[in-house]
Amino acid sequence: MNILLLGAGGREHALAWKMAQSPLCECLYVMPGNAGTAQVAENVAINPNDFTKVGEFCLAKGIDLLVVGPEEPLVKGIRDYFKTQATLQHIGFIGPSAQGATLEGSKDFAKQFMQKYGIPTAAYRTFDHNSLAEAQAYIAQHSLPIVLKADGLAAGKGVVILNDYAEAQAILQEMIVAQKFGQAGAKVVIEEFLSGIELSVFVLTDGENYQILPEAKDYKRIGEGDTGLNTGGMGAVSPVPFADSTFLQKVESQIIQPTMQGLKSEGIDYQGFIFFGLINVAGEPWVIEYNARMGDPETEVVIPRIESDLVALFAATAARKLQDFELKISPQTATTIMLVSGGYPEDYEKNKPMSGFENLQEVIPFHAGTSLNTDNQVVTSGGRVIALTALGNNLTEALQKSQQAAEAIQFDKKYYRRDIGFDLQK
Numbered sequence: 001m002n003i004l005l006l007g008a009g010g011r012e013h014a015l016a017w018k019m020a021q022s023p024l025c026e027c028l029y030v031m032p033g034n035a036g037t038a039q040v041a042e043n044v045a046i047n048p049n050d051f052t053k054v055g056e057f058c059l060a061k062g063i064d065l066l067v068v069g070p071e072e073p074l075v076k077g078i079r080d081y082f083k084t085q086a087t088l089q090h091i092g093f094i095g096p097s098a099q100g101a102t103l104e105g106s107k108d109f110a111k112q113f114m115q116k117y118g119i120p121t122a123a124y125r126t127f128d129h130n131s132l133a134e135a136q137a138y139i140a141q142h143s144l145p146i147v148l149k150a151d152g153l154a155a156g157k158g159v160v161i162l163n164d165y166a167e168a169q170a171i172l173q174e175m176i177v178a179q180k181f182g183q184a185g186a187k188v189v190i191e192e193f194l195s196g197i198e199l200s201v202f203v204l205t206d207g208e209n210y211q212i213l214p215e216a217k218d219y220k221r222i223g224e225g226d227t228g229l230n231t232g233g234m235g236a237v238s239p240v241p242f243a244d245s246t247f248l249q250k251v252e253s254q255i256i257q258p259t260m261q262g263l264k265s266e267g268i269d270y271q272g273f274i275f276f277g278l279i280n281v282a283g284e285p286w287v288i289e290y291n292a293r294m295g296d297p298e299t300e301v302v303i304p305r306i307e308s309d310l311v312a313l314f315a316a317t318a319a320r321k322l323q324d325f326e327l328k329i330s331p332q333t334a335t336t337i338m339l340v341s342g343g344y345p346e347d348y349e350k351n352k353p354m355s356g357f358e359n360l361q362e363v364i365p366f367h368a369g370t371s372l373n374t375d376n377q378v379v380t381s382g383g384r385v386i387a388l389t390a391l392g393n394n395l396t397e398a399l400q401k402s403q404q405a406a407e408a409i410q411f412d413k414k415y416y417r418r419d420i421g422f423d424l425q426k
C-alpha cells in the first residue's frame with residue numbers, strides 16, 4: 001500500500017515508525033513531517049489544510065490509505081472533501097468527518113452528546129454573548145474551583161480553572177466580550193471541577209466495531225510535581241497502574257459503548273481514533289474531553305506497545321472489518337520523556353543544533369519539533385523537540401532508560417521533567 005500520513009509531531013513520527021515496519025507498506029509519505037519522519041518515510045512540503053493540494057498529491061502518487069494525525073484538518077473537513085471527490089473516494093481514510101470531529105471541535109457539542117447518552121461528565125452550562133448576564137449569575141452561585149472552557153479549538157489553551165469568583169468573572173469577560181480566543185471562545189462552557197487522577201483511553205473504530213488500544217497517562221504541566229503552565233505534554237507512560245481490569249471494564253461499559261451507540265444514533269459515520277480524556281474520581285471514570293485523534297505524547301508510548309501490524313490494523317478499519325482483527329499488545333511498560341526548548345510553553349528559540357544521538361541506547365527517539373538545516377544537521381524547530389521512548393519490564397526500568405536518553409541528547413537551553421511517572425511509582 002502507498003500511505004500518506006498528515007502531521008509533523010512526535011505522534012506522527014511514532015505512527016510512521018510503526019507503519020514503516022509493515023510488509024504491507026510500500027511507499028510512506030509524511031506531510032509535512034520532521035527530521036525524524038524523514039528517516040522512515042519521505043517528507044512532503046505541503047500544508048495538510050490545503051485539501052486540493054493533498055488530493056492532487058494522492059492522485060499523483062497512487063495513495064491507497066490516508067492517516068490524519070492532528071485535529072485541524074479533520075475539524076476543517078478533510079474527510080468530507082475526500083469522500084465527495086469522485087477521484088479520491090476510494091482512498092482508505094483514518095480520521096472522522098467534520099461532524100465526527102465536532103466531538104473535539106466543540107466542547108458544547110461534546111457535553112450535549114454526553115448528557116444525551118448518559119455518559120458520566122461534569123455538570124455544566126453553555127453561555128454566549130446573548131446570555132452574558134446569566135453566565136455571571138451562574139458563576140456567582142457556583143462552587144469553587146470553577147472550570148471555564150472556550151467552546152472551540154484553542155490549541156490546548158482554552159481551559160481555565162479558577163479558585164476566585166472575581167477572576168472567573170474576568171476570564172469570562174475576556175473570552176466572550178474581548179474574544180481572547182477569537183471565535184473559539186464565542187461560546188463558553190462553565191463546568192463543575194472534578195478531583196481525581198487523569199488518564200487517556202484510545203479507541204480505533206471502523207464505524208461499526210472498535211478496538212481498545214493501550215491506555216496512557218500524560219504529564220501536561222511544565223514543572224516538576226505537576227506545577228506551572230499547561231503544555232502539550234511533557235511525557236507519558238503506558239500502561240497506567242491504577243487502570244486495572246475493573247476500572248477499564250467500567251470505561252468500556254459506561255463510556256466507550258454509549259459513545260459508539262450515540263454516534264450511531266446521531267447518524268455520524270466515524271472511522272478513526274477516539275481519544276477519551278478521563279479522570280478517575282474515587283474509582284469511577286468520568287469524561288473530561290473527547291479528541292478525534294491520538295494524543296501527543298501518548299502515541300509515543302501507545303504505539304510501541306502494539307505488537308500487531310499497524311498498516312493491517314488501519315486497512316481493517318478502512319474496510320470496516322475491525323471485528324476480525326486480533327490486536328496484540330505488549331505487556332511491557334513504555335515511558336517517554338519530552339525534551340523541550342527552554343522557555344516553552346511561552347517564547348523560545350529555534351534552530352539549536354542537536355547532538356548525542358550516537359549515545360542513545362535501548363530507546364526510540366521520536367522527533368517532535370525538529371528539522372534538518374542546510375548542512376543536513378538536526379536542529380530544534382519547535383517547543384516540544386523530541387520524545388525519548390523506552391520499554392521495560394516495569395515502570396522504573398523503562399523510566400531509567402528514558403532518563404538516560406534525556407541526558408544524552410544535547411541542545412542549547414534543553415529542558416525536561418525528571419519526574420515523569422512520579423505519582424505512579426510504588
Ligand code: AMP
Nearest residue numbers: 122147159191192193194195277288289
Ligand atoms: P481539556 O482541554 O478539556 O483537556 O482540559 C485541559 C485540562 O484541564 C484537563 O486535562 C484537566 O487537567 C483540566 N480539566 C478540564 N476540565 C476539568 C474539570 N471539569 N475538572 C477538573 N479538571 C479539569
Ligand code: GLY
Nearest residue numbers: 232233295296297
Ligand atoms: N497530550 C494531550 C493531547 O494530545 O491532547
